[in-house]
Amino acid sequence: MAEIIEKIHAFVEPLLEGTDVFIVDIKLKPTNNFKVFLDADSGFSIEKCVAVNRKLYHLIEESGMYPNGDFSLEVSSPGIDEPLMQIRQYKKNIGRKVAVTDTEGKETVGMLTAVGEEAITLEVKAGKTKEIVSVELPFSTIKTTIVQIIF
Numbered sequence: 001m002a003e004i005i006e007k008i009h010a011f012v013e014p015l016l017e018g019t020d021v022f023i024v025d026i027k028l029k030p031t032n033n034f035k036v037f038l039d040a041d042s043g044f045s046i047e048k049c050v051a052v053n054r055k056l057y058h059l060i061e062e063s064g065m066y067p068n069g070d071f072s073l074e075v076s077s078p079g080i081d082e083p084l085m086q087i088r089q090y091k092k093n094i095g096r097k098v099a100v101t102d103t104e105g106k107e108t109v110g111m112l113t114a115v116g117e118e119a120i121t122l123e124v125k126a127g128k129t130k131e132i133v134s135v136e137l138p139f140s141t142i143k144t145t146i147v148q149i150i151f
Contacts, residue, residue: 001028004028004065005026005027005028007063007065008026008028008034008036008056008060009023009026011056011059011060011063012026012036012038012052012056015052015055015056015059016038016052019040019048020040020041020042021038021039021040021044021048021052022038022039022040022041022086022088023036023037023038024037024038024039024077024078024085024086024089025037025078025085031072032066032070032071032072033071033072033073033074034060034071034072034073034074035074035076036052036056036073036074036075036076037076037077037078037082038052038075038076038077039077039078039086039088039089039092041088041091041092044077049075049076049077052075053073053074053075056073056075057073060073080147080149081146082146083144083145083146084098084145084146084147087115087117090112090115090120090145091115093112093147094112094113094114094115095111095112095113096111096112096147096148097109097110097111097112097147097148097150098110098111098112098122098145098146098147098148099145099146099148100120100122100137100142100144100145101142101143101144101145102137102141102142102143103141103142103143104141105143108122108124108135108137109124109148110122110123110124110125110135111123111124113134118138118139118140119136119137119138119139120136120137120139120142120145121134121135121136121137122134122135122137123135
């Protein structure tokens with residue numbers, strides 16, 4: 001299954017060259033249903049999604065991987081409740097409120113203020129005075145980070 005996902009990845013990458021669109025994740029269900037999750041620094045519009053879907057579908061058909069057309073393809077952006085997976089996603093969400101769960105299960109909620117190669121920085125309200133302090137969280141200790149929607 002990993003080999004097939006690598007092939008799909010290799011098909012997608014050239015389609016994204018020269019754009020700000022990037023791969024977040026590729027999943028394959030046992031029913032030959034491909035789910036390709038993409039994002040873009042400037043936002044992933046429905047038009048970008050449709051264009052990639054059409055081109056990728058054609059490439060999969062032409063490759064002969066599924067001679068009887070026995071596959072399906074979904075191209076979309078990750079849902080709002082999906083965790084951030086790529087540094088580019090973190091950078092895109094600087095200035096937004098996030099909930100970070102570490103590998104020990106502790107949750108930290110705050111404003112994402114910086115993203116480095118090794119860690120992120122959040123501004124969080126601390127203590128009884130609710131003073132705002134900066135907290136650095138190394139990627140190695142992060143289990144999930146989910147953007148919080150504020151209404």
